[in-house]
Amino acid sequence: MKLEVELEKKKQTVELKARGTIKDLMDHLNLILDEYVPILNGTVVTELENLKTGDKVKFVRVWSGG
Amino acid sequence: MDECRCGRPAVYHGSGGRLTCGDHLSEWLRSQVFAELKKFIKSSDSLAVAASGGKDSTALLEMVHDWNCERNNPLPLKAILIDEGITGYREFTRKFLEKFCEFHDIPLTVVTFRESLGSNLDSIMKRRKDSQVSSCTICGAFRRYLLNRVAREAGATKLLLAHNLDDEVQTLLMNLFTGNVGQAGRKGELSETPDDLFVPRFKPLIRVPEKALTIHGLLHYPSLPDRECPYLRESLRYEMRLMANEYETLHPGFKLKLINTYLRDILPALQKTPPKSGGNLQKCECCGEPASQLICKTCQLRQTLGLKAPDA
Secondary structure: OEEEEEEOOEEEEEEOOOOEEHHHHHHHOOOOHHHEEEEEOOEEOOOOOEEOOOOEEEEEEOOOOO | OOEOOOOOEOOEEOOOOOEEOHHHHHHHHHHHHHHHHHHHOOOOOOEEEEOOOOHHHHHHHHHHHHHHHHOOOOOOEEEEEEEOOOOOOHHHHHHHHHHHHHHHOOOEEEEEHHHHHOOOHHHHHHHOOOOOOOHHHHHHHHHHHHHHHHHHHOOOOEEEOOOOHHHHHHHHHHHHHOOOHHHHOOOOOEEOOOOOOOOOEEOOOOOOOHHHHHHHHHHHOOOOOOOOOOOHHHOHHHHHHHHHHHHHHHOOOHHHHHHHHHHHHHHHHHHHOOOOOOOOOEEOOOOOOEEOOOOOHHHHHHHHHOOOOOOO
Protein backbone atom coordinates (compact mmCIF):
# COMPACT_ATOMS: atom_id res chain seq x y z
CA MET A 1 0.00 0.00 0.00
CA LYS A 2 1.12 3.57 -0.69
CA LEU A 3 1.14 6.04 2.16
CA GLU A 4 1.85 9.76 2.36
CA VAL A 5 4.16 10.32 5.29
CA GLU A 6 5.24 13.57 6.91
CA LEU A 7 8.21 13.32 9.23
CA GLU A 8 10.23 16.20 10.70
CA LYS A 9 8.26 18.49 8.35
CA LYS A 10 9.40 16.52 5.26
CA LYS A 11 6.90 14.65 3.10
CA GLN A 12 7.52 11.37 1.33
CA THR A 13 5.61 8.50 -0.22
CA VAL A 14 6.20 5.16 1.45
CA GLU A 15 5.25 1.74 0.16
CA LEU A 16 4.42 -0.97 2.66
CA LYS A 17 3.08 -4.50 2.29
CA ALA A 18 -0.66 -4.88 1.69
CA ARG A 19 -1.62 -4.89 5.37
CA GLY A 20 0.07 -3.10 8.18
CA THR A 21 -0.21 -0.89 11.22
CA ILE A 22 1.32 2.39 12.26
CA LYS A 23 3.84 0.28 14.22
CA ASP A 24 4.85 -1.50 11.00
CA LEU A 25 5.35 1.88 9.33
CA MET A 26 7.41 3.13 12.29
CA ASP A 27 9.58 0.00 12.13
CA HIS A 28 10.04 0.53 8.39
CA LEU A 29 11.15 4.12 9.04
CA ASN A 30 13.29 3.14 12.08
CA LEU A 31 11.24 5.34 14.38
CA ILE A 32 11.24 4.68 18.13
CA LEU A 33 7.75 4.41 19.65
CA ASP A 34 8.28 6.87 22.51
CA GLU A 35 9.88 9.45 20.22
CA TYR A 36 6.84 10.11 17.99
CA VAL A 37 3.09 10.67 18.12
CA PRO A 38 1.32 9.39 14.98
CA ILE A 39 -1.44 11.48 13.41
CA LEU A 40 -3.48 9.51 10.88
CA ASN A 41 -5.52 11.55 8.41
CA GLY A 42 -5.56 14.44 10.89
CA THR A 43 -6.40 12.42 14.02
CA VAL A 44 -4.08 11.37 16.84
CA VAL A 45 -3.96 7.58 16.97
CA THR A 46 -1.92 4.85 18.60
CA GLU A 47 0.69 2.73 16.88
CA LEU A 48 -1.78 -0.19 16.81
CA GLU A 49 -3.95 1.52 14.21
CA ASN A 50 -4.35 -0.27 10.86
CA LEU A 51 -3.35 1.49 7.66
CA LYS A 52 -4.75 1.40 4.13
CA THR A 53 -3.45 2.74 0.85
CA GLY A 54 -3.85 6.49 0.46
CA ASP A 55 -3.60 7.18 4.19
CA LYS A 56 -1.74 10.31 5.30
CA VAL A 57 0.44 9.82 8.35
CA LYS A 58 2.20 12.63 10.14
CA PHE A 59 4.70 11.87 12.87
CA VAL A 60 5.01 14.58 15.51
CA ARG A 61 8.16 14.35 17.56
CA VAL A 62 7.76 14.05 21.33
CA TRP A 63 9.55 17.30 22.01
CA SER A 64 11.41 17.98 25.24
CA GLY A 65 11.30 21.17 27.21
CA GLY A 66 8.83 21.31 30.08
CA MET B 1 -10.08 2.13 15.03
CA ASP B 2 -8.66 1.06 18.38
CA GLU B 3 -10.88 2.11 21.23
CA CYS B 4 -10.73 3.25 24.80
CA ARG B 5 -12.82 1.31 27.33
CA CYS B 6 -15.49 3.98 26.85
CA GLY B 7 -15.78 3.22 23.13
CA ARG B 8 -14.14 6.42 21.89
CA PRO B 9 -11.08 6.29 19.60
CA ALA B 10 -7.82 5.65 21.47
CA VAL B 11 -5.05 8.22 21.30
CA TYR B 12 -2.62 6.72 23.82
CA HIS B 13 -1.33 3.21 24.34
CA GLY B 14 0.20 2.92 27.80
CA SER B 15 3.08 0.57 28.61
CA GLY B 16 0.63 -1.58 30.60
CA GLY B 17 -1.34 -2.17 27.38
CA ARG B 18 -4.29 0.07 28.17
CA LEU B 19 -5.80 2.11 25.34
CA THR B 20 -7.05 5.58 26.31
CA CYS B 21 -9.07 8.27 24.55
CA GLY B 22 -8.20 11.96 24.84
CA ASP B 23 -10.70 12.67 27.62
CA HIS B 24 -9.66 9.69 29.72
CA LEU B 25 -6.01 10.53 29.20
CA SER B 26 -6.63 14.01 30.59
CA GLU B 27 -8.66 12.54 33.42
CA TRP B 28 -5.80 10.19 34.27
CA LEU B 29 -3.26 13.02 34.19
CA ARG B 30 -5.39 15.08 36.52
CA SER B 31 -5.84 12.15 38.90
CA GLN B 32 -2.06 11.66 39.01
CA VAL B 33 -1.40 15.32 39.78
CA PHE B 34 -4.27 15.69 42.26
CA ALA B 35 -3.12 12.57 44.15
CA GLU B 36 0.41 13.96 44.44
CA LEU B 37 -0.88 17.36 45.55
CA LYS B 38 -3.07 15.74 48.18
CA LYS B 39 -0.07 13.75 49.45
CA PHE B 40 2.41 16.57 49.76
CA ILE B 41 0.69 19.95 49.89
CA LYS B 42 -0.41 21.40 53.25
CA SER B 43 -3.07 24.00 53.84
CA SER B 44 -0.39 26.42 54.98
CA ASP B 45 1.61 26.15 51.75
CA SER B 46 2.21 28.90 49.22
CA LEU B 47 2.86 27.46 45.76
CA ALA B 48 5.15 28.51 42.96
CA VAL B 49 5.12 26.58 39.68
CA ALA B 50 8.24 26.69 37.52
CA ALA B 51 6.68 27.31 34.11
CA SER B 52 8.23 27.67 30.71
CA GLY B 53 5.31 27.67 28.26
CA GLY B 54 6.20 24.10 27.34
CA LYS B 55 3.80 21.18 27.24
CA ASP B 56 4.68 19.76 30.67
CA SER B 57 4.61 22.90 32.78
CA THR B 58 1.51 24.18 30.99
CA ALA B 59 -0.37 20.99 31.84
CA LEU B 60 0.94 21.08 35.41
CA LEU B 61 0.08 24.75 35.89
CA GLU B 62 -3.46 24.25 34.61
CA MET B 63 -4.06 21.20 36.79
CA VAL B 64 -2.62 22.82 39.90
CA HIS B 65 -4.74 25.89 39.21
CA ASP B 66 -7.87 23.74 38.82
CA TRP B 67 -7.08 21.76 41.99
CA ASN B 68 -6.50 24.99 43.86
CA CYS B 69 -9.77 26.54 42.63
CA GLU B 70 -11.69 23.52 43.91
CA ARG B 71 -10.36 24.06 47.44
CA ASN B 72 -12.51 25.85 50.02
CA ASN B 73 -9.51 28.02 50.79
CA PRO B 74 -7.32 28.36 47.69
CA LEU B 75 -3.61 28.63 48.37
CA PRO B 76 -1.42 31.44 47.06
CA LEU B 77 -0.25 30.32 43.61
CA LYS B 78 2.08 31.93 41.13
CA ALA B 79 4.06 30.91 38.07
CA ILE B 80 7.76 31.67 37.62
CA LEU B 81 9.51 31.76 34.25
CA ILE B 82 13.27 31.95 33.96
CA ASP B 83 13.88 33.36 30.49
CA GLU B 84 17.33 32.26 29.33
CA GLY B 85 17.00 34.30 26.13
CA ILE B 86 17.50 31.34 23.78
CA THR B 87 16.71 32.79 20.37
CA GLY B 88 14.23 30.95 18.19
CA TYR B 89 12.87 29.11 21.20
CA ARG B 90 12.18 30.98 24.40
CA GLU B 91 10.43 33.98 22.90
CA PHE B 92 7.70 31.70 21.53
CA THR B 93 7.10 29.72 24.72
CA ARG B 94 7.24 32.88 26.82
CA LYS B 95 4.55 34.52 24.70
CA PHE B 96 2.35 31.43 25.01
CA LEU B 97 2.84 31.31 28.79
CA GLU B 98 2.05 34.99 29.25
CA LYS B 99 -1.26 34.60 27.39
CA PHE B 100 -2.00 31.39 29.29
CA CYS B 101 -1.44 33.00 32.69
CA GLU B 102 -3.46 36.06 31.70
CA PHE B 103 -6.37 33.86 30.61
CA HIS B 104 -6.30 31.85 33.84
CA ASP B 105 -5.53 34.88 36.03
CA ILE B 106 -2.34 33.31 37.41
CA PRO B 107 0.32 35.80 38.58
CA LEU B 108 3.48 35.33 36.55
CA THR B 109 6.98 36.47 37.48
CA VAL B 110 9.53 36.53 34.67
CA VAL B 111 13.24 36.77 35.40
CA THR B 112 15.70 36.90 32.53
CA PHE B 113 19.31 35.74 32.35
CA ARG B 114 20.16 39.09 30.80
CA GLU B 115 18.87 41.07 33.78
CA SER B 116 20.26 38.68 36.38
CA LEU B 117 23.60 37.66 34.88
CA GLY B 118 24.24 40.43 32.38
CA SER B 119 24.01 38.01 29.44
CA ASN B 120 21.58 35.62 27.78
CA LEU B 121 22.43 31.97 27.20
CA ASP B 122 23.26 32.41 23.52
CA SER B 123 25.93 35.00 24.38
CA ILE B 124 27.20 32.88 27.25
CA MET B 125 27.59 29.94 24.89
CA LYS B 126 29.65 32.06 22.49
CA ARG B 127 32.09 33.02 25.23
CA ARG B 128 32.31 29.46 26.53
CA LYS B 129 35.89 28.34 26.01
CA ASP B 130 35.66 24.91 27.52
CA SER B 131 33.39 22.84 25.30
CA GLN B 132 33.36 20.14 27.99
CA VAL B 133 30.95 22.31 29.96
CA SER B 134 27.68 21.66 28.22
CA SER B 135 24.94 24.16 27.58
CA CYS B 136 22.66 22.14 29.89
CA THR B 137 25.17 22.34 32.74
CA ILE B 138 25.41 26.12 32.40
CA CYS B 139 21.72 26.71 31.78
CA GLY B 140 20.57 24.26 34.44
CA ALA B 141 22.79 25.66 37.17
CA PHE B 142 21.67 29.26 36.61
CA ARG B 143 18.01 28.34 36.16
CA ARG B 144 17.88 26.30 39.37
CA TYR B 145 19.65 29.05 41.28
CA LEU B 146 17.29 31.74 40.03
CA LEU B 147 14.16 29.60 40.46
CA ASN B 148 15.05 28.91 44.08
CA ARG B 149 15.81 32.54 44.83
CA VAL B 150 12.73 33.93 43.10
CA ALA B 151 10.45 31.33 44.71
CA ARG B 152 11.95 32.02 48.14
CA GLU B 153 11.68 35.79 47.77
CA ALA B 154 8.05 35.37 46.66
CA GLY B 155 7.35 33.54 49.90
CA ALA B 156 6.72 30.16 48.30
CA THR B 157 6.91 27.14 50.58
CA LYS B 158 6.82 24.63 47.70
CA LEU B 159 8.30 24.98 44.23
CA LEU B 160 6.49 22.72 41.76
CA LEU B 161 8.53 21.43 38.86
CA ALA B 162 7.08 19.79 35.76
CA HIS B 163 9.71 17.08 35.43
CA ASN B 164 8.04 14.02 33.92
CA LEU B 165 8.87 10.32 34.03
CA ASP B 166 11.24 10.54 31.07
CA ASP B 167 13.07 13.54 32.57
CA GLU B 168 13.57 11.66 35.83
CA VAL B 169 14.79 8.49 34.13
CA GLN B 170 17.28 10.53 32.10
CA THR B 171 18.48 12.40 35.21
CA LEU B 172 18.90 9.19 37.18
CA LEU B 173 20.85 7.53 34.39
CA MET B 174 23.02 10.61 33.92
CA ASN B 175 23.86 10.76 37.63
CA LEU B 176 24.68 7.07 37.76
CA PHE B 177 26.68 7.01 34.52
CA THR B 178 28.76 10.05 35.56
CA GLY B 179 29.39 8.68 39.05
CA ASN B 180 27.34 11.43 40.66
CA VAL B 181 25.45 9.20 43.04
CA GLY B 182 25.31 11.99 45.61
CA GLN B 183 23.06 13.99 43.30
CA ALA B 184 20.82 10.95 42.89
CA GLY B 185 20.27 11.06 46.64
CA ARG B 186 18.78 14.54 46.50
CA LYS B 187 16.01 13.94 43.98
CA GLY B 188 12.55 12.42 44.33
CA GLU B 189 8.94 13.54 44.33
CA LEU B 190 9.59 16.00 47.15
CA SER B 191 13.10 17.28 47.68
CA GLU B 192 13.55 18.87 51.05
CA THR B 193 16.94 19.90 52.30
CA PRO B 194 17.83 21.04 55.83
CA ASP B 195 18.42 24.64 54.80
CA ASP B 196 16.03 27.59 55.09
CA LEU B 197 17.34 29.03 51.85
CA PHE B 198 16.10 26.05 49.81
CA VAL B 199 12.46 26.02 48.78
CA PRO B 200 11.35 22.37 48.81
CA ARG B 201 10.85 21.14 45.26
CA PHE B 202 7.96 18.93 44.31
CA LYS B 203 7.40 16.98 41.08
CA PRO B 204 3.76 15.93 40.63
CA LEU B 205 4.39 14.57 37.09
CA ILE B 206 7.20 12.26 38.14
CA ARG B 207 5.36 9.13 36.99
CA VAL B 208 3.77 10.61 33.86
CA PRO B 209 5.34 9.62 30.51
CA GLU B 210 6.43 12.45 28.26
CA LYS B 211 4.54 10.97 25.31
CA ALA B 212 1.28 11.16 27.29
CA LEU B 213 1.95 14.84 28.01
CA THR B 214 2.75 15.44 24.35
CA ILE B 215 -0.57 13.94 23.25
CA HIS B 216 -2.41 15.91 25.96
CA GLY B 217 -0.69 19.07 24.73
CA LEU B 218 -1.55 18.42 21.09
CA LEU B 219 -5.21 17.83 21.95
CA HIS B 220 -5.74 20.62 24.49
CA TYR B 221 -3.46 23.50 23.58
CA PRO B 222 -3.65 24.09 19.81
CA SER B 223 -1.33 27.10 19.96
CA LEU B 224 1.25 25.39 22.18
CA PRO B 225 4.69 25.91 20.63
CA ASP B 226 6.22 22.56 19.69
CA ARG B 227 9.75 23.90 19.63
CA GLU B 228 12.65 22.13 21.27
CA CYS B 229 15.63 23.82 22.85
CA PRO B 230 18.24 24.18 20.06
CA TYR B 231 20.95 23.08 22.50
CA LEU B 232 19.23 19.82 23.39
CA ARG B 233 21.02 17.51 21.00
CA GLU B 234 24.50 18.38 22.22
CA SER B 235 23.65 17.19 25.72
CA LEU B 236 24.33 13.96 27.58
CA ARG B 237 20.65 14.05 28.49
CA TYR B 238 19.74 13.59 24.84
CA GLU B 239 21.89 10.46 24.66
CA MET B 240 20.14 9.11 27.77
CA ARG B 241 16.77 9.93 26.24
CA LEU B 242 17.47 7.94 23.06
CA MET B 243 18.88 5.03 25.05
CA ALA B 244 15.94 4.94 27.47
CA ASN B 245 13.39 5.19 24.66
CA GLU B 246 15.00 2.36 22.72
CA TYR B 247 15.09 0.19 25.83
CA GLU B 248 11.45 0.98 26.59
CA THR B 249 10.52 -0.31 23.13
CA LEU B 250 12.18 -3.63 23.94
CA HIS B 251 10.97 -3.75 27.54
CA PRO B 252 7.72 -1.78 27.91
CA GLY B 253 7.26 -0.43 31.41
CA PHE B 254 11.00 -0.19 32.16
CA LYS B 255 10.95 3.56 32.80
CA LEU B 256 8.14 3.43 35.37
CA LYS B 257 9.61 0.38 37.09
CA LEU B 258 13.00 2.10 37.31
CA ILE B 259 11.60 5.27 38.87
CA ASN B 260 9.33 3.39 41.26
CA THR B 261 12.28 1.23 42.39
CA TYR B 262 14.41 4.33 42.75
CA LEU B 263 11.81 6.19 44.83
CA ARG B 264 10.90 3.20 46.98
CA ASP B 265 14.26 1.52 47.58
CA ILE B 266 17.28 3.41 46.27
CA LEU B 267 16.53 6.98 47.32
CA PRO B 268 15.75 6.14 50.98
CA ALA B 269 19.00 4.17 51.19
CA LEU B 270 21.00 7.05 49.72
CA GLN B 271 19.35 9.55 52.05
CA LYS B 272 20.02 7.34 55.07
CA THR B 273 23.70 6.94 54.22
CA PRO B 274 24.72 9.82 51.93
CA PRO B 275 27.41 8.72 49.46
CA LYS B 276 30.78 10.44 49.47
CA SER B 277 30.34 11.81 45.95
CA GLY B 278 27.52 14.13 47.04
CA GLY B 279 29.27 16.55 49.34
CA ASN B 280 27.74 18.01 52.49
CA LEU B 281 25.44 21.00 52.28
CA GLN B 282 27.09 24.27 53.28
CA LYS B 283 26.90 27.97 52.40
CA CYS B 284 28.68 29.16 49.27
CA GLU B 285 31.58 31.45 50.18
CA CYS B 286 30.66 33.84 47.37
CA CYS B 287 26.91 34.19 47.36
CA GLY B 288 25.83 32.56 50.63
CA GLU B 289 23.37 30.25 48.90
CA PRO B 290 23.25 26.53 49.72
CA ALA B 291 26.05 24.59 48.06
CA SER B 292 27.62 21.16 48.10
CA GLN B 293 31.12 22.72 47.72
CA LEU B 294 32.91 25.77 49.15
CA ILE B 295 31.90 27.74 46.08
CA CYS B 296 28.57 26.76 44.52
CA LYS B 297 28.32 25.57 40.94
CA THR B 298 26.60 28.79 39.91
CA CYS B 299 29.39 30.99 41.23
CA GLN B 300 32.04 28.73 39.73
CA LEU B 301 30.41 29.03 36.31
CA ARG B 302 29.81 32.74 36.74
CA GLN B 303 33.48 33.33 37.49
CA THR B 304 34.63 31.10 34.63
CA LEU B 305 32.32 32.81 32.15
CA GLY B 306 32.88 36.35 33.40
CA LEU B 307 29.27 37.00 34.41
CA LYS B 308 27.97 39.28 37.11
CA ALA B 309 26.53 37.87 40.32
CA PRO B 310 22.97 36.64 39.79
CA ASP B 311 20.67 39.33 41.02
CA ALA B 312 17.08 38.22 40.86
